[in-house]
Amino acid sequence: MAHPLGYLPFLVRSQKPTLKPLLQLLLPLTLAGLISACGGGPPMAANDIELTFEPIKQLRVEWQGALGANYYRLLENPDGQSGFTLLRDNIPARVSRTEADPIRHSVTLEVPLHQRLNAQYIVQSCNHSGCRDSAAAAVNTHLAEAVGYVKASNPYILNYFGFALSLSADGQWLAVGAPGESSRARGTDNSPDQTDNNDASSNAGAVYLFKHRPTGWQQEAYIKASNTGYSDEFGFALSLNADGSVLAVGARYEGSNATINANPVDQENNDAGKSGAVYLFRNNNGDVRQHTFIKADNPGTNDHFGYALQLNDAGNRLAVGAPGEASPTANTPDDDTAPNAGAVYVFTENPQGLWQHQQRLKASNAETGDRFGAALAWNDVGDVLAIGAPGERSRIKNTPTNNDAENAGAVYIWTEANNEWQQQAYLKADAPQAEAFFGTAISINQRGTVVAIGANGSVRQESGFLGSFKPGDASQAVHVFNRLGDHWAPQPPITAPTDNSAFGTSLQLNAAGTQLVVGDPGESSYRLGIHTPGAELDSRAPHAGSAYWYTRQHGQWRLSSQLKASNPYILSYFGMSVALDASGQRVAIGTPRDPSRAAGVMADPHTIEWFGALSGAVYLY
Numbered sequence: 229m230a231h232p233l234g235y236l237p238f239l240v241r242s243q244k245p246t247l248k249p250l251l252q253l254l255l256p257l258t259l260a261g262l263i264s265a266c267g268g269g270p271p272m273a274a275n276d277i278e279l280t281f282e283p284i285k286q287l288r289v290e291w292q293g294a295l296g297a298n299y300y301r302l303l304e305n306p307d308g309q310s311g312f313t314l315l316r317d318n319i320p321a322r323v324s325r326t327e328a329d330p331i332r333h334s335v336t337l338e339v340p341l342h343q344r345l346n347a348q349y350i351v352q353s354c355n356h357s358g359c360r361d362s363a364a365a366a367v368n369t370h371l372a373e374a375v376g377y378v379k380a381s382n383p384y385i386l387n388y389f390g391f392a393l394s395l396s397a398d399g400q401w402l403a404v405g406a407p408g409e410s411s412r413a414r415g416t417d418n419s420p421d422q423t424d425n426n427d428a429s430s431n432a433g434a435v436y437l438f439k440h441r442p443t444g445w446q447q448e449a450y451i452k453a454s455n456t457g458y459s460d461e462f463g464f465a466l467s468l469n470a471d472g473s474v475l476a477v478g479a480r481y482e483g484s485n486a487t488i489n490a491n492p493v494d495q496e497n498n499d500a501g502k503s504g505a506v507y508l509f510r511n512n513n514g515d516v517r518q519h520t521f522i523k524a525d526n527p528g529t530n531d532h533f534g535y536a537l538q539l540n541d542a543g544n545r546l547a548v549g550a551p552g553e554a555s556p557t558a559n560t561p562d563d564d565t566a567p568n569a570g571a572v573y574v575f576t577e578n579p580q581g582l583w584q585h586q587q588r589l590k591a592s593n594a595e596t597g598d599r600f601g602a603a604l605a606w607n608d609v610g611d612v613l614a615i616g617a618p619g620e621r622s623r624i625k626n627t628p629t630n631n632d633a634e635n636a637g638a639v640y641i642w643t644e645a646n647n648e649w650q651q652q653a654y655l656k657a658d659a660p661q662a663e664a665f666f667g668t669a670i671s672i673n674q675r676g677t678v679v680a681i682g683a684n685g686s687v688r689q690e691s692g693f694l695g696s697f698k699p700g701d702a703s704q705a706v707h708v709f710n711r712l713g714d715h716w717a718p719q720p721p722i723t724a725p726t727d728n729s730a731f732g733t734s735l736q737l738n739a740a741g742t743q744l745v746v747g748d749p750g751e752s753s754y755r756l757g758i759h760t761p762g763a764e765l766d767s768r769a770p771h772a773g774s775a776y777w778y779t780r781q782h783g784q785w786r787l788s789s790q791l792k793a794s795n796p797y798i799l800s801y802f803g804m805s806v807a808l809d810a811s812g813q814r815v816a817i818g819t820p821r822d823p824s825r826a827a828g829v830m831a832d833p834h835t836i837e838w839f840g841a842l843s844g845a846v847y848l849y
Contacts, residue, residue: 271296284376294353308346372757376848389844390818399809401472405463409434433462448514469543478534504533540610549601570600593628607676616667625656637666673741682732738812747803773802
């Protein structure tokens with residue numbers, strides 16, 4: 229039998245150790261330790277396991293080395309219920325060469341914070357005879373210290389950075405809109421002009437592009453329109469394709485009467501005030517260049533083309549909403565007798581890289597004030613399109629011509645066949661309510677078989693750019709429909725966890741349609757980080773905002789966690805925008821009224837001063 233001290237030669241002071249140090253070494257060893265030391269079994273268990281969280285989304289697992297271990301394995305139970313699975317294998321065991329305490333080991337990894345609130349971790353110490361489990365270490369913090377905090381490179385008062393967000397499906401690129409940004413810079417080669425705020429370019433808008441690199445998130449580009457103009461609100465809506473190589477940006481108040489692919493000179497006029505425009509950019513690993521300037525085929529004053537938009541995964545199809553468009557039918561594009569009826573425009577890119585208008589879509593029951601196109605979403609290919617009309621007024625879900633419920637809202641499903649779009653379905657809440665604004669936000673899964681629809685039940689009181697929310701009499705909810713052939717079956721609605729909120733203002737499904745993040749910028753509790761559902765909430769931070777993460781289990785949607793800012797402030801509107809990657813592992817949440825003047829990724833969130841008021845921020849989970 230090998231001497232039990234053979235594993236610890238550095239503790240042997242001589243060839244003939246005295247009895248006292250020998251007892252000091254042997255007494256702490258359990259029977260398992262003696263067997264291990266003799267080479268007859270697994271090593272001792274690792275102990276003193278510590279879990280620490282750091283930004284952005286970093287979990288550090290640290291433990292004290294185990295006697296006889298050749299390597300370690302890290303196991304994870306992500307929610308405390310689903311059981312342990314192997315997370316990291318073959319972690320080398322390091323051997324101390326001194327008489328100090330056994331050496332400590334550690335592993336650092338990125339984790340989805342919103343899915344790790346009740347997580348547990350086990351370290352297995354292993355050798356050729358097998359592995360031995362440590363005691364489980366559980367997450368017992370709200371994780372606020374690990375939440376990513378992202379600011380613009382040029383924060384300034386009333387920029388509203390975070391009003392719009394888009395995450396690429398692969399989770400590697402994040403685009404952030406700041407439609408209130410006021411520099412007079414143009415294009416993408418404009419770093420010296422970022423801080424040149426000018427009354428003549430107030431609310432011109434900007435977009436910031438971030439990349440997740442091995443060293444963490446970093447800003448790659450600061451993007452402006454090719455025809456930067458006063459109150460254009462460039463960045464009001466955003467969409468990245470699946471790999472982040474194409475970016476579409478909406479400027480709902482751009483005022484030219486130019487046509488698609490117009491040259492820069494024709495973009496400069498303002499003869500169609502607030503008609504709106506969309507800008508397409510190519511992204512070559514951070515080298516961003518504007519590719520195309522897109523307008524409606526019938527630009528009109530106050531159409532707000534670019535209010536909502538989305539690219540398909542390939543980045544060769546684009547749907548654009550113009551909720552202010554005023555024609556009563558698809559066949560009368562120049563008839564402006566139905567203000568704010570709304571329209572949606574579909575564009576495609578040909579093999580030569582030229583973008584062209586494919587079709588203009590109108591609701592089957594288009595009427596004044598419906599705001600068809602205020603929200604939209606389509607599947608990965610781009611052949612199933614859901615369009616929201618939150619101002620639609622039917623109180624009877626199968627009777628589109630009824631007008632008894634002001635702002636009840638509706639959603640229209642369109643499908644494409646043989647290069648032609650047809651309306652397939654007309655969706656309403658089971659019990660339509662006036663002022664519910666059903667269709668305020670929409671998300672559809674990758675296959676086009678699950679659609680989630682926000683009905684935030686809140687009137688946004690316009691005051692300047694962003695305004696404020698005033699809860700109405702209707703309940704706030706998210707409505708989910710599953711596609712069965714050509715039929716869309718409603719599921720039980722997901723109701724707001726709190727009263728007097730704006731639940732459903734923003735939302736997004738993951739690619740599989742099994743995870744859902746819902747924004748509620750009107751929520752008013754003062755909490756930090758991530759929390760379990762059901763806890764009693766206070767109202768100490770009016771309109772600080774919140775977001776909620778749901779998972780679908782056995783056909784039912786279950787609230788898994790509540791997400792809050794790591795530095796909540798009143799009237800911040802955390803949750804005004806949300807973004808989720810295809811896997812559901814990365815979540816971004818916009819807070820357009822965040823008051824910090826800090827700049828850049830992982831800036832100090834507590835730098836509060838007048839020039840940071842309403843500058844905005846984004847939080848990463």
